[in-house]
Amino acid sequence: MSNRLKIFTVAGVILTAQIFYFSDYLLPIHWGQIKVSGMACTCPDEKVVNGSLYLKSITPDSLAKFDLSYSEIYVTKALTSTLDPMGTDLYMIEGQIIGKNRVSPTDPWHPVVLVTNWREVDLLKDWAVKALFGLQLFLLMVITSKSVLKE
DSSP: OOHHHHHHHHHHHHHHHHHHHTHHHHOSOOSSOEEEEEOOSSSOSEEEEEOHHHHHHTOOHHHHTSOBOTTEEEESSOOOOSSOTTOOSEEEEEEEEEEEEOSSTTSOBEEEEEEEEEEEOOHHHHHHHHHHHHHHHHHHHHHHHHHHHHO
């Protein structure tokens, strides 16, 4: 086994394990969960950061005929924590669509989500995981280029 193959094998296993372990922070697609950010206004309650495709897939047929906008949602439970009383941080929620609502007759329809489970996303951990993963990818490229130059 060549040195380069060993490096790719070990790095591939480590990076793949990290992608699965930190999937809430690294993957743009969350199946079964929606990543939302709160909005402190009279508009819909939450802005969908990731998970609009999942929302479209769980929309009941009775609501699918409406032109719903999945960029923002209404929720049945206020998402707040002691550090975020306004609920504007990032949250991961699970639930199902139970209806539709809009602010005024000229605004688009937004889904109403019955929240069954939710948790706050740690923003410091979010950025730290992304930065460390990017650093690891950069180091892998440097090590790989040095091993190629040696051969």
